[in-house]
Amino acid sequence: MTDSADRVLIIAEVGVNHNGDMALAKKIVDAIATTDVDVIKFQTAVPELLMSVSTPKAEYQKATTGEAQSAIEMIAELQFTADQFIELKAYVESVGKVFLSTAFDHLSLAFLSDIGLRLFKIPSGEITNLPYLRDVARRADDIILSTGMSQLSEVDAALSAIVSEGFPRERITVLQCNTAYPSPISDTNLRAMVNMGRTLEVMYGYSDHTEGISASVAAVALGARVIEKHVTTDRNLPGPDQHASMEPADFALLVSTIREIEQALGSPDKRVSESERINIPIARRGLYAARDIAAGSVISEDDLVALRPEAEVSPMAFDVVVGATTSRSFDRHEAISLSGLVVANDASSA
Incomplete structure (x- = not known):
């Protein structure tokens, strides 16, 4: 009609x-x-x-x-x-x-x-x-x-x-x-x-x-x-x-x-709208160093903090990062990067 x-x-x-x-x-x-x-x-x-x-x-x-x-x-x-x-x-x-x-x-x-x-x-x-x-x-x-x-x-x-x-x-x-x-x-x-x-x-x-x-x-x-x-x-x-x-x-x-x-x-499909996409990097968090971390350290839960803005490693990969060994040092509030970690399991899903 x-x-x-x-x-x-x-x-x-x-x-x-x-x-x-x-x-x-x-x-x-x-x-x-x-x-x-x-x-x-x-x-x-x-x-x-x-x-x-x-x-x-x-x-x-x-x-x-x-x-x-x-x-x-x-x-x-x-x-x-x-x-x-x-x-x-x-x-x-x-x-x-x-x-x-x-x-x-x-x-x-x-x-x-x-x-x-x-x-x-x-x-x-x-x-x-x-x-x-x-x-x-x-x-x-x-x-x-x-x-x-x-x-x-x-x-x-x-x-x-x-x-x-x-x-x-x-x-x-x-x-x-x-x-x-x-x-x-x-x-x-x-x-x-x-x-x-x-x-x-x-x-x-x-x-x-x-x-x-x-x-x-x-x-x-x-x-x-x-x-x-x-x-x-x-x-x-x-x-x-x-x-x-x-x-x-x-x-x-x-x-x-x-x-x-x-x-x-709108639509029954749950999706990211164009108007909100620009806010994803600011509103979401990444994994950061909660304190200075020396090279060769085994990362503990206390070494990590989830902060804005979004970073390379998502807080959803928290369990993957805990227990990993650092291949370089990280300063306090520096974003954790996969290239600076040696992990027991593949962290590519992070």
């Missing part, structure tokens, strides 16, 4: 924070376009294919949008037309980012597929929707599966449904997610993210609904390959998800911190 195996895919989830206003949608895009985010994501739905007219609002939606309007009316007001989504896709791509939108029904899946999307994000609420899972598997090149409100067995069943359509498991990323807006930090459960990836043999990541950046930062340190975070220009704007979203300055901090962590994680 990204050009580098070491790069975390960062998704800015605008969702419906545009409130059905194209100007606001573009304003949000502009506000985060200067960050090193990879994907800017929205939501696409045909309301009557998503919910019945009697579907109640979630409690957080009631708290943020009131109860006078029904859930289906709220969703309808937050949707763009097909032409508007095409315009928005072009705008996102014009600022050098990948356009993505989560489809909440089969018609929306078909539309997004028709306009060129090959990466599909399955929202948490669809994890038990078998026909939907199959439809995504038949259209996608890469799949991101959110797992809010689910148990491991349900995630496993969803993956099995996708893979049974011939979709390669290695192109699926599961996201740990807690479906609450905002989500309590105590319900983050990042260990479950790691466990899902290892147990189900898929890449893993994190969809972050908490306030702040700490949960996403920790997820990256634990190996998350994808991070998703809701964004808005102003958390005080009307709308169901604004209060659980991040404003541009904080989002920029999140992105830059993740990019720093990518560099800090």
Whole structure:
């Protein structure tokens, strides 16, 4: 999904924070376009294919949008037309980012597929929707599966449904997610993210609904390959998800911190870095004469001291040097040299 195996895919989830206003949608895009985010994501739905007219609002939606309007009316007001989504896709791509939108029904899946999307994000609420899972598997090149409100067995069943359509498991990323807006930090459960990836043999990541950046930062340190975070220009704007979203300055901090962590994680190989190599001679020790040593002396432990800087003979050769005979004298604090010793065993490893 990204050009580098070491790069975390960062998704800015605008969702419906545009409130059905194209100007606001573009304003949000502009506000985060200067960050090193990879994907800017929205939501696409045909309301009557998503919910019945009697579907109640979630409690957080009631708290943020009131109860006078029904859930289906709220969703309808937050949707763009097909032409508007095409315009928005072009705008996102014009600022050098990948356009993505989560489809909440089969018609929306078909539309997004028709306009060129090959990466599909399955929202948490669809994890038990078998026909939907199959439809995504038949259209996608890469799949991101959110797992809010689910148990491991349900995630496993969803993956099995996708893979049974011939979709390669290695192109699926599961996201740990807690479906609450905002989500309590105590319900983050990042260990479950790691466990899902290892147990189900898929890449893993994190969809972050908490306030702040700490949960996403920790997820990256634990190996998350994808991070998703809701964004808005102003958390005080009307709308169901604004209060659980991040404003541009904080989002920029999140992105830059993740990019720093990518560099800090580095390689699993323990090796000497170029930046520290110059300090080896100064920081490491060599074997030196602890006092004046006459030629022909048998070196004892008390004749030796390990001092900086690094010298010809390493302190790791201490046992080799003790008991050797000097072929010349050594002054106090003079570095011990192999040419001045006669040793019983080969000291070339020193």
